[in-house]
Amino acid sequence: MASGRRGSSWTSVVAMTMVVVVASSVPGARGQLRMGFYAQSCPGVERMVGDFVRQHVRRVPTVAAALLRLHFHDCFVRGCDASVLLNSTAGSVAEKDAPPNLTLRGFDFVDRVKTLVEEACPGVVSCADVLALAARDAVAAIGGPSWRVPTGRRDGTVSSMQEALDEIPKPTMSFKELTDMFASKGLGVRDLVWLSGAHTIGIAHCSSFADRLxxxxxxxxxxxxxxxxxxxxxxxxxxxxxxxAPNGGYAEDAIVEMDPGSHLSFDLGYYRALLKHRCLLRSDAALLSDAAARADVESVVAGPEEVFFQLFARSMATLGAVQVKTGAEGEVRRNCAVVNSPSN
Incomplete structure (x- = not known):
């Protein structure tokens, strides 16, 4: 998707936040989500998830970045259907075992939330909804924005390593490659710019940007x-x-904060570093190669932090509705790591 020239004042950016996002308006969404989907079948489930997430994330704030990244990687392959949570089987290598996903964390955390939900409402709440809610609540728990998460997602039954390799954005991608990939998911240029802001609480392994050094x-x-x-x-x-590395080379698995100094705070630090050319990944630096995208970054840095929060929340709501399965599609997994057996 080509990007057009956009205004550079942060007031024009604010105007873009006053948009209500629902699943039916998102290109590629295959069904309708709605607020309060579990109001009758599992009342209080969102509060249950939120209480658990807040309790644990406030003790271990790095969980927020892990859950956010897990949700993003899930939605980019087969849509937001929790396929990233499935284990590999004898006949198929799953998404979680693809190279881009080997550094994902948070699987055990999602399993713990799912177990809690299953005890209250067996076979009712999908893993995809649990992940979407947990990612939102984790970001809010460290002082970041919150957003509306309509529910009703169903869980997928297929998970492919090759699809993960093909569809998850790579850290070496150019701006055009990134915008093309985002467009294939019904996400626009601005979604690319604002979702990249998640890197304010992210980390990267040296191997992912060693080519720049x-x-x-x-x-x-x-x-x-x-x-x-x-x-x-x-x-x-x-x-x-x-x-x-101790031997004088570079340590591939060494971890570097993407927003040094405030990587546990959801703020504008990532964008400020980006404008100073102190971002780690080529895919981050690529945002400055497009005049309109750069103008958006400059605008949000010049304005109040709340503007970024609103823009990020809007794009996260859009992401959470990508190619969702609803109704009779998929299933509601009782164990997020495996598909249900026929007897279930």
Whole structure:
């Protein structure tokens, strides 16, 4: 999807937040979600999920980023159907075992929430809804925005490693590649810009951006060349400290905060670092390669934090309705890791 020229004042950005998002208005959504879906079949389930999430995330705030990323990766493959939670079987390698998902966390946490819900309402609440609610509540628990999560999602019964490889955005993607992939899910350019803001509480492994630090194509000769679009001092710090291995090479599994100094706070730090060319991933830096996307980033940084919260919440509501299964589609898994047996 091509991006057009957009206004640069944050007041024009605010106007974009006054949009109500429902599943039926989202391209690619295959069914209707609604607020209060479980009001009769499992009353109080949203409060139950929220209480559990808040209790645990406030003790271990890094859980918020894990659940948010888990929800995002789920929705990008077969829609928001909890297929990312399924285990591999003898005949099929599941999404969770695809290379992009090997660093995902939060599976056990979702299982604990699901167990709690099953005890109250057996076979009623889907894993997909549990994940969507938990991701929202986790972000709110660390001081981030909240958003409306209509429910009624059904769980998928298929999980494919190859589909995860093909459909999850890669950290090396260009702006066009990213916008094309987002468009295929019914998500626009602005959704790309605002959903990228989740990196304010994210981390990255050095292996995901090592290409920007060592032997960057076109930067010059030798193995010590870096991406010229990366702030020079920041690149030196990454190479000499954050990603340096004891043997002098780089440590692939070393972890770096995407928003140094406030990675446990949901704020504008990620976008401020982005404008200073201190972002880790090529896919983050790509946002500045498009004039309109850059204008949006500059606008939100210049305005109050609440504007970002509203924009992020709007895009998360849109994401949560991507290609959902409802009605007779899919199933309601009793165990999020395996499909139901015929007897269920």
């Amino acid at each position: 060592y032997g960057y194509p076109g930067a010059g000769a030798g193995n010590d060349t870096t991406d010229p679009s990366l702030d020079a001092a920041y690149a030196v710090n990454l190479r000499r400290r954050k990603c340096r």
